[in-house]
Amino acid sequence: MSRLHRHFAVVIALASLAGLVVALPRGHARPEPRRTLERIPLQLGAWMSTPSDAAAILPDDPRSLESVARGYSSGGRTVWLAVARYTGENGPEHRPALDALVPARGLSSVSRSAVDIPLGGGAPPLRVTHVALRFGDQALGVWYWYALDGRLIASEYSLRFWLALNTALRRDRELLLVRIATSDDDSPRDFVRGLMPVLARLPGHTERN
């Protein structure tokens, strides 16, 4: 057997092995069809839920398993909160839609940055993505982050990495997307402080052992 034939046999063997692994049937464990986001209370500290069309501010994503969107007010200020659950599976049909994170219609400018929201009480700051939007003369700030298996994720690339790993290992962890919008320039830190203990009890924000 010549050297070329030996190499050819190795190519065929490696290619067959890779083809076999890729062709093996795969399935991702689906989360139970339960409703968990209703646990988010209508009062968060000094913030009270008010009737509002929050979905008009923070668009609903049809890829999510379950979602809630509400407006909260306190002392004349208003924030909109949207929380959505996803399967935790990678792939364009499962991941949160990038185009549904913030409103897009009538937009005159958009800029993104990573910012820290101080939580106080010795807790490390919460790193989130801040999207500054302008609609003509009006401004809207959207702060959002993802949570997967207790890990809080601010970057889209980090999200892709952890979702890819979750999918490759066929883990049935759920993904949570939390979005908060206000028309104030300040980050809604007091609202987030009241929200975090509630989120900590939700799948995704809590590590599963």
Place this chain on the structure above:
Amino acid sequence: MNRGWTAVSAGVLAILAVYSPVFPGLVHEWYTFPSLSHGFAVPFIAAYLVWVRRADLAASSVAPSLAGLPVLAGGLVLYVLGSLSNEPFIARLSLLVSLTGTVLFLAGPAITRRSVAAIAYLFFMLPLPYVTVKGLTDDLRILEATASAGLLPWIGVPVLQNGFLLQLPTVTLEVAEVCSSVPAILALLALGAAFGYVTRRPWTTTLIFSIAAVPLGLGANIVRIVTTAAGYHYVGPIALNSVVHTWHGTVVFLLTLGALSLLDIGLHRLRVRVA
């Protein structure tokens, strides 16, 4: 064709067969998104790049090299990881690594050197991840709107810029996501590289064409936006239905091709002057 080449061809075909699950999705994206439709042409251009070097390749002897084994194994591991994690960009990108590894492992370094440009050219058929395209698009839309707002007064069009919006006296025009040149970046890179190969320029010039195609494409898109806005101001709403606006991909492609030709002439004159 001797038996060595038969084994190399069979090895390459075996790798392509293993990658067959990635092709339907790739073709679907080329077909669905106009900014990716150049993907249909890329494999043919890559085949042409092999064809133009057929005499050199035929003169090279098949000399299998063990150096190709880790490259091939690495490519196939990437393919498996990309497939299992549902990351099509990784799975598709690994095809280039696996093909290079296969050619090196079966045919040796001399033939790999002569065919690696054709394999690398296949990169231009791969759609970039949307997360990358989306981030670049928002930044470049502002740049394109700002540059257009700076140029329009020079041709007598009063304009007020508000982010992506260009407010003319009678209408507000938006530099929308689909109007951005970002989705066409890979097509422009592919165009620059192909231009260098087809005009048979040295590899350094080809590299300059590839890199220059992106800013030239950006400039071409700004010219298109300015032309559309000026058309609306001087002629009326019919300008939005003009070829310049609705066939934006083709217009940017042709303007970039023209700019590359001018760059080629400039580089040629520079070479003559230096010589």
